[in-house]
Amino acid sequence: MSKISHLECSRCRATFAADKPQTVCPQCAGSLYVRYVLAPLKGIANREQIAKASSPTGWSGMWRYRCVLPDVEPVTLGEGWTPMLRSRRYPNVFLKEEGANPTGSFKARGLALGVTMARHYGLKKLAVPSAGNAAGALAAYAAAAGLEAHIFMPKDVPFANYVEAILYGAKITLVDGLISDCGRMVAERKEKEGWFDTSTLKEPFRVEGKKTMGYELVEQLGWEYPAAVFYPTGGGVGLIGMWKAFGELEELGWVRPGKRPRMIAVQSAGCAPVVRAFEQGEKTSQMWQNAATFASGLRVPKPYGDYIMLEILRESGGVALSIPDEQILASLKDWAKNEGIFLSPEGAAATAAYDHLLSTGYLKPEDRVVLFNTGAGLKYTDVTAEAAGLHRPA
Numbered sequence: 489m490s491k492i493s494h495l496e497c498s499r500c501r502a503t504f505a506a507d508k509p510q511t512v513c514p515q516c517a518g519s520l521y522v523r524y525v526l527a528p529l530k531g532i533a534n535r536e537q538i539a540k541a542s543s544p545t546g547w548s549g550m551w552r553y554r555c556v557l558p559d560v561e562p563v564t565l566g567e568g569w570t571p572m573l574r575s576r577r578y579p580n581v582f583l584k585e586e587g588a589n590p591t592g593s594f595k596a597r598g599l600a601l602g603v604t605m606a607r608h609y610g611l612k613k614l615a616v617p618s619a620g621n622a623a624g625a626l627a628a629y630a631a632a633a634g635l636e637a638h639i640f641m642p643k644d645v646p647f648a649n650y651v652e653a654i655l656y657g658a659k660i661t662l663v664d665g666l667i668s669d670c671g672r673m674v675a676e677r678k679e680k681e682g683w684f685d686t687s688t689l690k691e692p693f694r695v696e697g698k699k700t701m702g703y704e705l706v707e708q709l710g711w712e713y714p715a716a717v718f719y720p721t722g723g724g725v726g727l728i729g730m731w732k733a734f735g736e737l738e739e740l741g742w743v744r745p746g747k748r749p750r751m752i753a754v755q756s757a758g759c760a761p762v763v764r765a766f767e768q769g770e771k772t773s774q775m776w777q778n779a780a781t782f783a784s785g786l787r788v789p790k791p792y793g794d795y796i797m798l799e800i801l802r803e804s805g806g807v808a809l810s811i812p813d814e815q816i817l818a819s820l821k822d823w824a825k826n827e828g829i830f831l832s833p834e835g836a837a838a839t840a841a842y843d844h845l846l847s848t849g850y851l852k853p854e855d856r857v858v859l860f861n862t863g864a865g866l867k868y869t870d871v872t873a874e875a876a877g878l879h880r881p882a
């Protein structure tokens with residue numbers, strides 16, 4: 489088991505103890521990274537213990553990597569170790585099927601760990617602004633842990649996100665606005681209400697849960713890096729988490745030496761603050777006005793961790809690109825019909841981005857790539873049907 493050594497600010501590098509709950513850096517409001525004592529885990533022999541150590545009693549799924557996660561009893565619903573599916577048409581394209589997670593999205597990983605640590609610290613009331621899937625995931629894990637979940641989300645989230653959060657017993661506020669408005673409401677009320685703010689990148693452990701995607705994709709590819717990773721980007725937790733995982737894998741000596749993947753951040757043309765900042769050479773993004781896309785998870789007009797994502801994209805030699813909703817829908821239909829996979833709109837943004845980068849020659853057919861389907865298409869039947877103009881026959 490590794491132990492947390494400290495928390496480290498992603499911006500000013502100040503360090504803090506992890507013995508009590510922390511949100512952001514008290515000095516500069518940067519997001520905090522969790523750092524571990526990794527030295528005892530170095531070497532391939534330790535890596536080989538991972539598969540052996542999985543057990544059906546709570547250590548399966550993403551908890552196979554528990555030696556690089558906090559040493560506390562998990563709140564688990566079986567998240568992680570999702571399928572890595574090879575495309576039927578492109579032999580070097582792998583789809584990481586995150587829709588197989590509990591609550592049907594990759595948000596399960598981050599919130600399993602966020603809620604695990606909240607329970608460990610004795611917190612009782614958690615609050616989150618959400619584009620939809622984080623709401624369902626927080627609500628489920630809070631129910632499993634016996635904690636209160638206070639959720640603020642746009643009133644036009646996919647219906648599944650609303651129904652699941654209600655049934656899990658969360659307190660829901662539907663907001664006539666975007667996740668940024670929801671975030672403001674949490675910030676205004678949290679002190680008075682005694683809520684712990686579990687917002688994206690404002691607590692350190694959601695990134696730790698999401699970093700398991702980086703460990704998993706490398707292990708599933710035989711402990712090798714792919715040439716590129718396509719990530720549908722809203723708040724960016726997964727992108728940041730995977731990049732952190734790659735750093736840890738290298739420190740541990742668990743990944744075969746090679747170049748890290750190019751990180752490809754994919755957004756919708758209806759809300760692309762990271763793409764605009766990337767193209768303009770900026771270090772942070774500007775608020776995107778009138779954000780609108782049926783890829784609801786990508787409707788994040790000003791991500792808190794923009795500066796970290798932009799750094800990663802540049803360091804990896806990657807790119808940020810935006811895809812119009814019509815192309816997202818076309819790719820969703822293409823993968824349904826030709827691969828038998830019902831993508832989320834966010835996942836279809838990644839597959840459309842792959843087609844685009846192949847057509848421009850940025851990637852070659854022989855480049856091995858991982859595309860993230862971050863959620864199950866079945867969670868989006870209402871919004872996808874609307875986008876596709878589908879109605880139940882009268």
Ligand SMILES: Cc1ncc(COP(=O)(O)O)c(C=O)c1O
Pocket residue numbers: 593595619620621622688720721722723724725726727784785786832834835862863
């Ligand atoms: C299905 C889906 N994909 C992608 C995202 C964006 O995730 P992140 O905040 O990690 O960038 C979300 C966020 O809600 C989502 O629900």
Ligand SMILES: [Zn+2]
Pocket residue numbers: 497498499500501502513514515516517518
């Ligand atoms: Zn700081």
